[in-house]
Structure formats: structure tokens, C-alpha cells
Amino acid sequence: MPVLYLVLIVLALGVVGFFLARGRSLASAGGDARNLHSLPFYYGSNAFILATVPALLLMILWLILQPILINGAVSNTLPDDAIRDGSTRSLVMSDVRRVADGLDVAVERGAMTEAEARDIRSEFTNVRDRLAEVGVALGSNVDRPTLNAAQRYRALSSRYDTVMTVLVLALALGGAALSYAQSQKDFRARNTVEATVRILLILASTIAILTTIGIVLSLLFETMNFFRDYPWQDFFLSGSWAPNFRGNSDLGVLPLLWGTLYISLIALLVAVPVGLFAAVYLSEYAGPRLRSVAKPAIEILAGIPTIVYGLFALVTVGPLIRDAILTVQDATGWWPNFGPSSSSVMTAGLVMGIMLIPFVSSLSDDIINAVPQAMRDGSLGLGATHSETIRQVIIPAALPGIVGAVLLAASRAIGETMIVVLGAGAAAAQFGAEPGEFLNPFEAMTTVTVKIVSQLTGDTDFNSPETLVAFALGLTLFVMTLGLNVFALYIVRRYREQYE
Structure with a gap:
């Protein structure tokens, strides 16, 4: 039946x-x-x-x-x-x-x-x-x-x-x-x-707790199988990523971690200022009519599928950055280590930053609105201007929550895949290349999530180190994002009590 x-x-x-x-x-x-x-x-x-x-x-x-x-x-x-x-x-x-x-x-x-x-x-x-x-x-x-x-x-x-x-x-x-x-x-x-x-x-x-435990255990067991066949010292300390399913692979995680953190840093440099300024404006300056239109318009960005952002990076942002730099090269004859490809850390970082704006903006807006009105009235009553009240009273009072919002946005950036695939390419950072090349934001790099997908894609032997490394990468990424989330919760709970 x-x-x-x-x-x-x-x-x-x-x-x-x-x-x-x-x-x-x-x-x-x-x-x-x-x-x-x-x-x-x-x-x-x-x-x-x-x-x-x-x-x-x-x-x-x-x-x-x-x-x-x-x-x-x-x-x-x-x-x-x-x-x-x-x-x-x-x-x-x-x-x-x-x-x-x-x-x-x-x-x-x-x-x-x-x-x-x-x-x-x-x-x-x-x-x-x-x-x-x-x-x-x-x-x-x-x-x-x-x-x-x-x-x-x-x-x-x-x-x-x-x-x-x-x-x-x-x-x-x-x-x-x-x-x-x-x-x-x-x-x-x-x-x-x-x-x-x-x-x-x-x-x-208890479903969420049991699900988390199941995810951790599944990653942990497969990671243990991986480290039986591949030395953990080479995985965590090697600066080379060169998988080869026929053997003799270099599976160092450092190049992937560097690409993940580099792209996430650029994304946060875009999302945090724009999102925070938007939240301050909407909560402190915008009228009810404008706020009722602007806030939903910003939050629409959160509903756009990441594959659409990836296509936007591939078709629009990447070529724009490439053409702008080639123009500078033609005019000045100077720009180090830039090739004809439009895939780069900057491309993925900028588009990912646009995607993260509603995360920072919405959370920061809710946190700023949660600051007691009595603190605003007291500051204004002492003779402070509106902008001084925002800088010296509201932002400090809401700062723990804002820091938590930024860290949660960072966790979201670290786990992104499609934007990186289409915007930054699939090549790992090369630490042994020319000096400082891995610091060039216009070089193509990739992240941990992209390599997890690529190592598990295709008809390959599941028990080989080149496949099991995906679970070690997943566990590493899980520990990173878990640490950021725990730190964000600690910041919010530790300092929020001062204003209750």
C-alpha cells in the first residue's frame, strides 16, 4: 500500500x-x-x-x-x-x-x-x-x-x-x-x-538538537576515515591544494581557508557600512511612509536566489571590473598580475556583500529600534543634537547586537557557494607563486564550500582520500561557523545587560 x-x-x-x-x-x-x-x-x-x-x-x-x-x-x-x-x-x-x-x-x-x-x-x-x-x-x-x-x-x-x-x-x-x-x-x-x-x-x-548531533557525527566519522589515509599535519599545515584521484594528492586546507576568509572579508567591507548606515537612516531619520517602502525593498535582496547573484557576478560585475582595470592598464601601463579572466576575489566579494546587506540592515534596524526611547529623550534633553545622540548614545547601546549581526553575516558569507563558483572561479590560492600574488584581490580564488562540492561530484571512489577530504573540509567549516555564532551570542548576551 x-x-x-x-x-x-x-x-x-x-x-x-x-x-x-x-x-x-x-x-x-x-x-x-x-x-x-x-x-x-x-x-x-x-x-x-x-x-x-x-x-x-x-x-x-x-x-x-x-x-x-x-x-x-x-x-x-x-x-x-x-x-x-x-x-x-x-x-x-x-x-x-x-x-x-x-x-x-x-x-x-x-x-x-x-x-x-x-x-x-x-x-x-x-x-x-x-x-x-x-x-x-x-x-x-x-x-x-x-x-x-x-x-x-x-x-x-x-x-x-x-x-x-x-x-x-x-x-x-x-x-x-x-x-x-x-x-x-x-x-x-x-x-x-x-x-x-x-x-x-x-x-x-529536540529535532534541531538531534539533527545537529547527527550532522556532527556523520562529519566526524568520515573525517576520521580520511585522517586514517592522509596525515592531519599535511591537511592543516600544507599550503598546496592539488587533488589527484590517481594518487599523490596534496590536500592542504590553508589555500581554501585563505580564499574563504579573503572573499568574506571583502563582502563584509561592503555589507557592514552600507547595511549599518541604511539601518540608522531607516530607524532614526526616515518617516513612516518612506520606511514602509524602503525596508521591504532592501529585504527583497535576501529573497533573491544565490544562483541569480552568481549570474550577476559572472555576466555584469566581473566584466565591469575587468574592463575598468584593462582601461587603467592601457592608460598607465601598470597593473600587476591581472589576466583577461573576469573571475576574481573582488567580483565575488562585491556581489556577496550586496547579498549580505539585508542581513546586516534588518538585524541592525531591529536592534536600534529596541534601544529604549528614554535614552534618546535623555540625551536630547541634555542638549545633544540628533546626530550626537545617534553617535554617542544609540550606537553604543546597540553595539553588542550590531556586532552579533555582523558575525552572523560573516557566517553566511563563509558558507556561500554559488556566488564563488561563478564569480571567483574554482582555482585555489597559490602560496608558492609570485610574492604577494595571493593577496591580489583581482586573482581568481576559491573557497572551502566550492571544493566540497567538486570533490563529491562525479563517479569516484567514495573511500579514497580525495573524496573523504570533503568531510574534513565540511567539519572545518562547521567549526568555523559554529565558533562565530557562539561568539556572536556571547557578545550579545554579555553586554546587552548593561542597557536592560
Whole structure:
């Protein structure tokens, strides 16, 4: 049974249980709701919760664990000769899942019967061509071990789906029956419902924490695998980045960190002054009508996809900077180390700074508006002008929050990818090149995020250091942004108390 249908059936059972339990509770009170311990709504809500929540939680847990269990069971049955040259067991299992999905599609379209999918005869040994006849495309030919594994995969999936359907429906019916039996006038339905809702709220509040822990652990385990094959000293201290999937790679993180920090610095030099001045103007000088138009217009920048910013950098900003510098070269005959490419640190930094303006502006505007009006009135009452009040009272009072906003914008800049790909190129900084070349903002450089994408893109061996380095880069970036966020929260909480 499709998962959507199963969810709808469970919800329908919950609705039916709601009305049955509500009616039974009223009947036990002689039709007078005043004789009930709780309102009739709570008796119905208790039935809906017992019929739906346990069943849906079981289904979610089952859907998470089922692919893991099936993958392990099928993988263990693969013979050693099924692992082809240059391949791994995980890659073969990817082929198995693709073939199984292709057989499912063929059966759904009616071009192949379920019996044929379960037992493809010898005349269909070329499964790729057979599935292509029914509109299912596979990337390569399928051998007999892969086909057998795919058929086992489908059989286990069907069996597990049937068991899940039976258990979920049984749990839903059992919950509805239990709630119906409990629906008596003396049952404390309100207490039960409120306690259950409190547990659900606690469970929902822990999702973010559990997600963070999962991300950290996944990065940490794969990073440990990387450092088993590659020395950590070379990773953290080497000034060369030259991956080679055939071996003898230089995987130093320093060039990538330098490009990340350099581009982020230029972006902040653009975003912080513009965003802060815009926030001061909107909060202290602009009238209500202008503010109602200008602030949403600035915040529109935050809603533009980063790929659009990247195209803007590639098509407009980069060529403008290149043409301007070439003009200077033609006029003066001087400009060091600038090539014909429009990709540069300056291009990515300027466009990224434009993207960060609403982050700094909106947060700073809210923080400045949160400064008590009494501080403004006191300063003006002592004879200070409006500008003096802003410089000497409002900005110092809001400074911790502004610093926090800047640090949060820096975290956003460090994690940006698309603008860097299209605006700054994909070449890592070269520390061993001409002196000072890595300081030239008009040179092409790249960042950690770009290399994470490039190292995980393509059909490569997942267990090689050149692929696992992406997780080490991700963990390094995670620690950097986490440190900035923690420092921002510390600044805000440490100094905000002075003005409360």
C-alpha cells in the first residue's frame, strides 16, 4: 500500500475515533456535558491522538530503518565476483537499487507483469534493453548477480511494506479502541491530552538538537576515515591544494581557508557600512511612509536566489571590473598580475556583500529600534543634537547586537557557494607563486564550500582520500561557523545587560 494511502487511512481512523469517543463520553454523562470531568472535545482529542500519533511515529521509524535493513541484507548476499574491477560493494548496491526501481516503474506502467519482474527469464538477461523498451533508462548493462540482488531487494521491500501496513493499521485500531473504552465521564481526558501534547512539543523541540548531533557525527566519522589515509599535519599545515584521484594528492586546507576568509572579508567591507548606515537612516531619520517602502525593498535582496547573484557576478560585475582595470592598464601601463579572466576575489566579494546587506540592515534596524526611547529623550534633553545622540548614545547601546549581526553575516558569507563558483572561479590560492600574488584581490580564488562540492561530484571512489577530504573540509567549516555564532551570542548576551 502506498504510504500516502496509509497516512490517509490512519487519519480517517483518528477522525472516526474522535466522534465515537466524544459521543460515548456524552452518553456516559446522560447527555449533559456538565457531568463530564473534561470538555467533550478532550475525549475526542484523546481518541484522535491515540489512533494517529503512535501509528504515524511507528511508520516514520519504520521508513527510516527499512532501507538500512534491506540494504544490509541484500549486500551480504552479493557474491564476491559481483564486485567488478574498479567498483565497490556500495556502488554495486547503487546499481541494485536502480534496477529495482526500474522494475517497479515497469510494473506500474503495465509494461511488465509482477511475475516477470520477480523472475526474468534468460531471454531478458539484457535487462537494460528490456527496461528501455518500457521507457526505463539505466546507465549500463545489468549482469545476473545484480539482477538477482535487485529481485531480492524488491521482494524484501514488498514484504516489509506489508508488515508495516499491518502493524500501523493494527496500532491505529488498537489506539482508537482503547480511547473508546476510556471515554467515560470520570476519565481525566484533559490531563491526558495536555500531557501528551507537552511530550510532543518536547519531541519537536529536540529535532534541531538531534539533527545537529547527527550532522556532527556523520562529519566526524568520515573525517576520521580520511585522517586514517592522509596525515592531519599535511591537511592543516600544507599550503598546496592539488587533488589527484590517481594518487599523490596534496590536500592542504590553508589555500581554501585563505580564499574563504579573503572573499568574506571583502563582502563584509561592503555589507557592514552600507547595511549599518541604511539601518540608522531607516530607524532614526526616515518617516513612516518612506520606511514602509524602503525596508521591504532592501529585504527583497535576501529573497533573491544565490544562483541569480552568481549570474550577476559572472555576466555584469566581473566584466565591469575587468574592463575598468584593462582601461587603467592601457592608460598607465601598470597593473600587476591581472589576466583577461573576469573571475576574481573582488567580483565575488562585491556581489556577496550586496547579498549580505539585508542581513546586516534588518538585524541592525531591529536592534536600534529596541534601544529604549528614554535614552534618546535623555540625551536630547541634555542638549545633544540628533546626530550626537545617534553617535554617542544609540550606537553604543546597540553595539553588542550590531556586532552579533555582523558575525552572523560573516557566517553566511563563509558558507556561500554559488556566488564563488561563478564569480571567483574554482582555482585555489597559490602560496608558492609570485610574492604577494595571493593577496591580489583581482586573482581568481576559491573557497572551502566550492571544493566540497567538486570533490563529491562525479563517479569516484567514495573511500579514497580525495573524496573523504570533503568531510574534513565540511567539519572545518562547521567549526568555523559554529565558533562565530557562539561568539556572536556571547557578545550579545554579555553586554546587552548593561542597557536592560
